[in-house]
Amino acid sequence: MFELLRKVWGDFSDLGVSAQVTPEEAKRTRLTNRITLLGSLLMISHLLHYASEGLWLIFGIQFLTVCTILSAPLLNYLNRPTWARMSMLTSATISALFTSSLLGFESGEHLAFFVILLMAMGVFGLQHWPWLAVIFGLILTCYCLLEGTGYQLWGLGKLPMPEGHETYVVNFVITLVLCGLIGLHFQQLSGAQVGEISRRARRQLQAAFDNSYDAMFLADIQDFRITESNARGRDMFDAADKLDFRGRRIAELKLIPFTPAELEDIRSQLENHKEYVLEFECLSFRQRIFWGAAAFTLFQYDDHTLLMLRVTDISERKAVEAEMLKARQRAESANIAKAHFLANMSHEIRTPINGVIGLAEVIQSEYEDASLQQYADFILESGQRLLRTISAILDLSRLESEAEILLSDTDMHQLLVLVAKPYQTQAEAQGLYFRIESAPGQYIAHTDPALIQKVLDHLISNAVKFTKQGGITLRCDISPLPESGPPQLVVSVADTGIGMSQQFIESKLFQKFEQESTGLDRNFEGAGLGLSITKRIVEVLDGRIEVSSVQHQGSVFTLRLPLARFFHPASSQQ
Amino acid sequence: MAKPAVLIVEDNKINALVLRKAIEPICNPIHVVNDHETFEAIHARIFELILMDINLGSNSLDGEAIMKIIKQNPDYQAIKIFAVTGYAMPGDRERFLAAGFDGYFSKPIEKEAILEGIRNAINPDTAQAAA
Numbered sequence: 001m002f003e004l005l006r007k008v009w010g011d012f013s014d015l016g017v018s019a020q021v022t023p024e025e026a027k028r029t030r031l032t033n034r035i036t037l038l039g040s041l042l043m044i045s046h047l048l049h050y051a052s053e054g055l056w057l058i059f060g061i062q063f064l065t066v067c068t069i070l071s072a073p074l075l076n077y078l079n080r081p082t083w084a085r086m087s088m089l090t091s092a093t094i095s096a097l098f099t100s101s102l103l104g105f106e107s108g109e110h111l112a113f114f115v116i117l118l119m120a121m122g123v124f125g126l127q128h129w130p131w132l133a134v135i136f137g138l139i140l141t142c143y144c145l146l147e148g149t150g151y152q153l154w155g156l157g158k159l160p161m162p163e164g165h166e167t168y169v170v171n172f173v174i175t176l177v178l179c180g181l182i183g184l185h186f187q188q189l190s191g192a193q194v195g196e197i198s199r200r201a202r203r204q205l206q207a208a209f210d211n212s213y214d215a216m217f218l219a220d221i222q223d224f225r226i227t228e229s230n231a232r233g234r235d236m237f238d239a240a241d242k243l244d245f246r247g248r249r250i251a252e253l254k255l256i257p258f259t260p261a262e263l264e265d266i267r268s269q270l271e272n273h274k275e276y277v278l279e280f281e282c283l284s285f286r287q288r289i290f291w292g293a294a295a296f297t298l299f300q301y302d303d304h305t306l307l308m309l310r311v312t313d314i315s316e317r318k319a320v321e322a323e324m325l326k327a328r329q330r331a332e333s334a335n336i337a338k339a340h341f342l343a344n345m346s347h348e349i350r351t352p353i354n355g356v357i358g359l360a361e362v363i364q365s366e367y368e369d370a371s372l373q374q375y376a377d378f379i380l381e382s383g384q385r386l387l388r389t390i391s392a393i394l395d396l397s398r399l400e401s402e403a404e405i406l407l408s409d410t411d412m413h414q415l416l417v418l419v420a421k422p423y424q425t426q427a428e429a430q431g432l433y434f435r436i437e438s439a440p441g442q443y444i445a446h447t448d449p450a451l452i453q454k455v456l457d458h459l460i461s462n463a464v465k466f467t468k469q470g471g472i473t474l475r476c477d478i479s480p481l482p483e484s485g486p487p488q489l490v491v492s493v494a495d496t497g498i499g500m501s502q503q504f505i506e507s508k509l510f511q512k513f514e515q516e517s518t519g520l521d522r523n524f525e526g527a528g529l530g531l532s533i534t535k536r537i538v539e540v541l542d543g544r545i546e547v548s549s550v551q552h553q554g555s556v557f558t559l560r561l562p563l564a565r566f567f568h569p570a571s572s573q574q
Numbered sequence: 575m576a577k578p579a580v581l582i583v584e585d586n587k588i589n590a591l592v593l594r595k596a597i598e599p600i601c602n603p604i605h606v607v608n609d610h611e612t613f614e615a616i617h618a619r620i621f622e623l624i625l626m627d628i629n630l631g632s633n634s635l636d637g638e639a640i641m642k643i644i645k646q647n648p649d650y651q652a653i654k655i656f657a658v659t660g661y662a663m664p665g666d667r668e669r670f671l672a673a674g675f676d677g678y679f680s681k682p683i684e685k686e687a688i689l690e691g692i693r694n695a696i697n698p699d700t701a702q703a704a705a
Contacts, residue, residue: 346661347659349660351586351681354592355588355592358591359588362595387682
């Protein structure tokens with residue numbers, strides 16, 4: 001039983017305590033709660049007395065008082081302080097009026113009674129709330145006026161007087177307690193409390209300032225002298241203590257100090273935009289140089305404006321940035337050097353080839369001798385081949401560094417016919433058939449015509465080169481819709497030539513400088529560069545190249561390219 | 575009928591020979607090897623056309639610079655200047671034409687293409703009048 005009472009006492013005492021920030025406030029809240037509970041218990045004991053006497057009107061009034069007074073801590077706990085104070089005020093007023101009438105005071109005596117009550121409140125801290133005294137004065141005046149006409153106006157009739165003086169004394173004590181409670185409650189909002197809130201705000205501000213991960217400085221807006229610094233700021237600038245900054249100017253934190261004009265600019269910017277951000281190299285007290293990102297802000301403190309400077313150490317970021325810049329410059333200069341080298345190599349090879357080919361032509365045109373003519377032919381052939389090889393190497397190098405793609409909607413049939421033309425003549429001269437199975441305007445690819453022309457040229461020239469009987473078939477089609485993905489344009493170059501072994505296709509076909517037959521008995525010209533270039537180009541164009549081949553039966557190279565438009569043969573006839 | 579005079583500016587004597595042999599059928603080629611000789615040659619006589627190599631070695635202005643100097647001189651407005659060069663990377667043709675050359679031929683030269691270019695460039699009437 002005792003334990004239960006203690007628990008109720010403790011719980012009630014702690015109502016709303018956790019919401020208080022400072023120990024003083026917690027203590028005061030607990031005190032208020034305890035006085036409230038004690039006062040209530042006192043009144044409840046009296047309630048029982050009224051009940052036993054059958055004085056139900058007085059019982060009702062007192063019961064209301066108890067309810068309102070007990071609701072105050074609860075409302076406080078529910079974070080409704082204003083309501084709590086109102087209920088406190090209500091209960092005190094009821095109690096005061098009731099006690100006063102019980103005591104049977106005359107008008108003058110009421111006045112004296114209320115003065116005593118006001119003094120009791122003042123003792124508990126109501127001195128900061130003079131208007132409360134005014135309210136009580138007004139209530140008092142009304143009460144005194146009403147006194148003349150009796151209680152009839154309240155509809156109460158003359159209150160029945162309980163027996164015994166102890167009742168008056170107890171009621172008087174209760175009223176005093178209530179008034180004291182009001183004092184205590186209102187004190188939380190009184191000047192003392194406001195001061196406490198402001199002190200707390202300042203403490204929080206100070207804590208934020210002191211514990212900031214960034215260096216923080218306060219300075220005078222007029223002369224930019226530092227007045228305050230935080231721990232991180234002292235760390236960052238290698239200062240032993242706050243005194244190191246005393247009298248220093250903001251400008252001195254910068255490796256190349258701010259000029260007066262710059263400071264003036266900062267000031268005017270701040271006055272217009274509220275914040276000024278820049279990055280600069282900082283200089284510490286030990287002459288250490290580091291990169292800082294600084295943000296200037298103006299802020300109002302009491303009546304004067306202060307300049308706040310926040311500095312973040314960004315040395316690491318700057319180092320990374322510098323490294324990246326260096327790497328990019330290196331890459332760029334390497335690229336330029338490569339392009340330059342390629343251009344020079346092209347020039348240096350073309351110049352002597354010009355002599356070789358040109359003079360072979362001169363010999364051909366100036367000498368009738370058959371063997372001279374033949375030798376000149378050989379020279380020409382070798383020269384042309386060297387030129388093709390060089391061009392292929394340059395193409396490949398260029399594709400690997402920069403692929404300048406110009407995509408457009410390309411009629412693949414037209415392109416096929418254009419590329420095939422010289423080879424068609426050549427093939428037919430060798431007794432091969434040469435078919436083009438496509439129709440104009442049906443197969444529009446979204447691709448780079450110049451690059452794809454190069455690809456087709458390689459594929460068709462290879463087909464002609466490696467085919468000794470049968471022939472070549474070029475075909476354009478829309479891919480037989482695969483399970484997923486958009487339809488593609490499929491261009492195939494099929495020959496009935498020597499074919500390739502599976503092993504060669506898998507391991508070497510698209511590698512650079514590979515040709516199936518190596519060694520002295522090579523029958524077929526070419527550096528084997530064509531297919532690796534082809535593959536590279538097709539990849540650059542978001543396409544794919546596939547090959548199937550049977551040795552001694554022929555090869556089929558298939559290009560898959562993004563489709564721009566598809567004209568169904570039926571609809572294209574409309 | 576005398577053939578029109580064409581100046582070949584080329585530091586490599588083999589290539590100069592090749593070019594000379596190529597154009598001989600329709601022109602009268604004169605060969606010089608550097609900037610200095612070029613200016614002397616065009617000062618001494620009238621040329622219809624100059625076939626200009628670009629890279630003339632380290633002791634001479636390059637062909638592009640020579641072309642620009644000639645083009646700036648009002649006296650030489652009538653002279654057409656073709657670039658004949660080993661610089662044949664993609665974009666080079668456009669670059670040289672944009673610089674002010676009247677024509678561009680890459681090495682190794684294609685004889686027929688150059689002859690065609692020359693025929694188009696040289697007004698036959700002027701050629702006869704010069705004769």
